[in-house]
Amino acid sequence: MKKLYNNIKLPEEWPPKYEEQNLDEPLKVPYLENKQEIINIDTGRQLFVDDFLIEDTNLKRSFPKPEVSKESIFKPETPLELNGGYNPCATPFNDGIFFDEEENKFKMWYHAGWFNGVGYAESKDGENWVRLQELYPERESESVLNIKPNQIRDGAAVWIDKETNNKDERYKMLIFFREYDFEIHYYHQKPKHAHDDPHSVPPKERTVLFKSGNGLDWTEMSEVGPSGDNTGFFYNPFRKKWVFSLRTFSQLDRRVRTRGYIETDNFFDKSIWGKDNISFWSRSDIFDAPDEDLGYYTQLYDLNAIAYESLMIGTFSIFMGPPNNIAGKRKMPKICDLKLGFSRDGFHWERPDYSNFISSSREKGTWNYGYAHPVNGGYVVLKDEIYIYFSMFSGQSPKFDTHKYAGGNLGLAKLRRDGFAYMTDVENSGNLLTNTIEFSGNHLFVNTNCLKGKLYAEILDENYNVIDGFSADESIAIKNQDNTKTQLTWQIESIGKLKNRPVKIRFYLENAELYSFWVAKESDGKSNGFLGAGGPGFTEGRDC
Template sequence: MVRLYNNLELPEQWPPKYEEKTLDKPLEVPYLKEKQDIVNIEIGRQLFVDDFLIEESNLSREFHQPKVCEKPIFEPKTPLEMNGGYYPCACPFNDGIFYDDEDNKFKMWYHAGWFNGVGYAESEDGLNWKRLKELYPERESESVLPHEFGTIRDGAAVWIDYHATNRNERYKMFVFLRKFDFEIKYYHEKPKHAHDDPDSIPPEEKGVLFQSANGIDWEECGTVGHCGDNTGFYYNPFTNKWTFSLRTFSSLDRRIRTRGYYETDHFIKGTKWTEDDIVFWTRTDIYDRPDKDMGYYTQLYDVSATPYESLMLGVFSVFMGPPNDISGKKGTPKINDLKLAYSRDGFHWHRPSYENFISSSRKEGSWNYGYAHPVNGLCLVVEDEIYFYFSCFSGVSPKLGSHKYAGGNLGLAKLRRDGFVSLSDKGNGGELLTTKLQFDGNHLFVNVACEAGSVCAEILDEHSNVIEGYSKADCIPVTGDSTKVQIKWKNKNLEALKNKIIKIRFYLDNARIYSFWIAEGEEGHSKGFMAAGGPGFHEGRDVSKTEK
C-alpha cells in the first residue's frame, strides 16, 4: 500500500487496470466516491475544484475563464519557421515552455516549420522572445536538434528535471520521429500515411529520448516502446514518477481515440514498455458535446498534465472534427478545444466543468482558427496570474493559400492565480466546513475576492467543536481582493494547534474564496508545486530560499 502526500491510499494494483464498459458515461473518481477521513494539507494551496476538502457547504461553485490575448505572441518569421512558404509554423507541438530559476529566464522549445526542427527561444517577461540565433549568432542552425537525412519530427515534449543528479540530464526531451530512405524537405513530399493510402510503405517510426545540460545542446539517450505520434510525458512530483500519455484506441470501438497511461521511476531505463504495460486511462464522454455545426463524435486527442499547488492539473485536448481527409480537402485546420481536469491521485481525472477553457476560434483567416494544443508544462505562475500558453493554426499558407497544417502561432491566456474555481455566497452570506485536516504551519492564508464584503474563519477540533480563541468572534475579518492574505485571530495563531487534527469553517459575506493554505512563515509560501515554474519560485515550488 502506498500513501500519498494528501493521505490518499493507493490500491495494490497501481496503476489500476479496468475494462471499458461504455463509450459515453463519465469515468468514476474513486477518492470522491469514498472520501478520505483526514486530508493532509502540508503541501500547496488547497483548491475547491471538487468536494475533497469539504464536509458541509451552502456556497455556490463558479468556474472561471481566462482572458485570451487577441493576437499571437510568437509567430513564424525565420527561414526555418516559414518553411518555404508552404506550412509556416512557430509554436510548441507540444514541446514546452518553462521558467528556469537558475538563470531567471522563460525558455521555450517549439515546432519550427511544419515537421522540421525543434526551435528554441528565451524571454525575460514571457511575452517578448529571442530566438536561438539571436541569442547565439554563431550557431549554424535555427534548430537545437541537428537534421538527420530522411528524418522528420512530429510531436515532442520537454521537461526540466530539477532533481537530476547528473547535470547532463537536467533537461529531458521526447521526440516522435519518422525516418525515410530519401530526403524530405516539405510536408507534401512525405508519402501518404497508411490511413490515407493503404498501399503506402510506412517509414521507420520511433519515439526518441534526448537529454541536455543546457536545453540547447542535446544528446540522444534512448528510445521508448511502441507509441504513436501524439505521445507526451510529464513528471508527477507527488508520486515521483515519469508519466507517458499515449494515444490509444477504444477496445469497444477502434475508431475512437482514447489515452493510455504508463509510469516509470526512471526516464531512460524504464521506458521500454510493451503493449501490455499500457493501461486504459481516460476518454471523452457524453458531456463532451459535438460541435453544433460539424456534428462529429468528439474524441480525446491528447491529455497533458502538470503539478499545480496540491494537485495535478490536466488539459484535455478534445477533437471536434473534421477527419483528416475532409480537413485536407477544405484546406482548414482540424478543430481541437482545450478543457480542464483535476486529479488528486495522479490517475483519475475529475471534470467538474465541460466548458471549453481555450477554444479554437473557427473563424476563417484568424490566427487561432483551429488545432489548439497545450504546451508541455501547461502553465506558469507570474505574480498574481497564471500564464497558459497554447498553440493554434490559422491554416494560412503563403504558397498554397490554405492548408490544415499551416500557420502555427503561439497564443497566451491569463487567469487569476488559483482562479479555476471559486466558492461564492452570491451576496447572501454563507459558509463552508472543511473535512478533518492534518497540517504543518502557523499561519492561515486565503485567496479571496471580497471588495464589498468579508471573509472570516474559525478553527474547530476533529469533533466539530470551536476551539477557544479561534472563534468567528475572535477572527479579524479579511476584506479586499487578494490572491494571498492572512486570516488572523485577536490573540492566537495556529502554532498552538500543531500536531492536532482540525477543521476550518469559513464564513463568507458577499465574497468569493479560491483557495486556502497554512504556511510556516508570514511570507505565506505554500510549498506547492508551480506547474512550469515562474519568477520568484525555486525549483518549481513556492518555497523560501531557506526551504529550497
C-alpha cells in the same frame, strides 16, 4: 497500500488496470467517492476545483475563464519556420515552455516549420521572445536538433528536470520520428497516411528520448515504444514519477482516440515499454458535446499534466473534427479545444467543468482558427497571475492558400493565481465546512476577493465543537480587499496551536469569493506547493 502526501491511499496495483466498459460515461474518481478520514494539507495551496476538501457548503462554485491574447505572441518568421511557404509553423507541439530559475529567464522549445526542426527561444517577460540564432549567432542551424534528411519530426515534448542531481540530464526530450527510404523536406512530399489510404506503406516510426545539460545540445539516449504521434510526458513531483501520455485507441472502437499511461522512476528506462505496461487512462465522454456545426463525435486528442500547488492540472485537447481527409478537402485546420481536469492522485481526473477553457475561433483568417494544442510545462506563475501558453493554427499558407497544418503560432492566456475555480455566496451570505484536515504550519492564509464584502472563519474539532479561541465571533474578518495571499487570524489564539491535530475549518462568506486556503510554516505565506513550469522569484518551481 501506499499513502500519498495528502493521505490518499493508493491500491496495491498501481497504476490501476481498467477494462473499458463504455465510451460515454464519465470515468470514476475513487478518492472522491470514498474520501479518507483526514486530509493532510502541508503541501501547497488547497484549491476548491472539486469537492475533495469540502464536507458541506451552501456556496456556489464558479470557473473563471482566462484572459486570452487577442493576437499571437510568436509566429513564423525565419526560413526554417516559414517552411518554404508551404506549412509555416513556429509554436510548441507540444515541445515546452518553462521558467528556468537558475538563469532567471523563460525558455521555449517549439516546432519550427511543420515536421522540420526543434526551435529554441528565450524571454525575459514571457511575452517577447528572442530566437536561437539571435542569442547565439555562431550556431549554424535554427534547430537545436539535427533532423536527418530522411526524417520528419512529429510531436515532441521537453521538460526541465529541476530535481535531478545529474546536470547532464537537466533537460529531457521525447520526439516521435517518421523515417523514409528517401529524402523528405516538406509535409506534402510524404506518402499518404494510412488514415487517408489503407493501402499506404507506413514509414518506420521511432520514439526517441534525449538528454541535454543546456537545452541546446542534445544526446540521444534510448528508443522506446510502442508509441504514436502526439505522445508526450510529464513529471509528477508528488510521487517522483515520470509519466508518459500515449496516444492509444479504444478497445471498444478502434476509431476512437484514448490516452494510455506508463510511469517510471527512470526517464530513460526503455525496459518499461510494452503493450502489457500501458494502462488505459482517459478519454472524452458524453459531456464533451459535439460541435453543433461540425457534428462529429468528440475524442481525446491529447492530455498533458503539470503539478500546481497541491494537485495535478490536466489540459485536455478535445478533438471536435473534421477527420484528416475532410479537413484536407475543406482546407481548414482540424478543430480542437482545450478543457481542464484536476487530479489528487495523478491518475484519476475530476472534470467538474466541461466548458472550454481555451477555444479555437473557428473563423477563417484568424490566428487561432483551430487545432488548439497544450504546451508541455506551459503554466508559469508571475506574482498574482498564471501565464498559460497554448498553440493554435491559422491554416494560412502562402503556397497552398490554406492548409490544415499551416500557420502554427503561439497564444498566451492569463489567469488569477489559483483562479481555476472559486466558491462564492449566492445571496450575500454562506459558508463552507472543510473535511477533517491536519497540518504542521502556524499561519492560515486565503486567496480571496472581499472588495465588496467580508470573509471570516471558525475552527472545529472532529466532533463539530468550536474550539475555544477560534470561534467566528473571534475571527478577524478580511474586508475591502482583493488579494491572492491574505492571512486570516483570530483575536487571541494562533492557528499554530492546532498543528498536528485533526480539525475542520468553516469559512463564512458575505458577498465574497474564496479561491484557496493553506497553512504556512512562516508568516511570509509560502505554501510549499508546486508552481507548474516555475516562475520568477521562486525556488526551482516551488513556493518555498
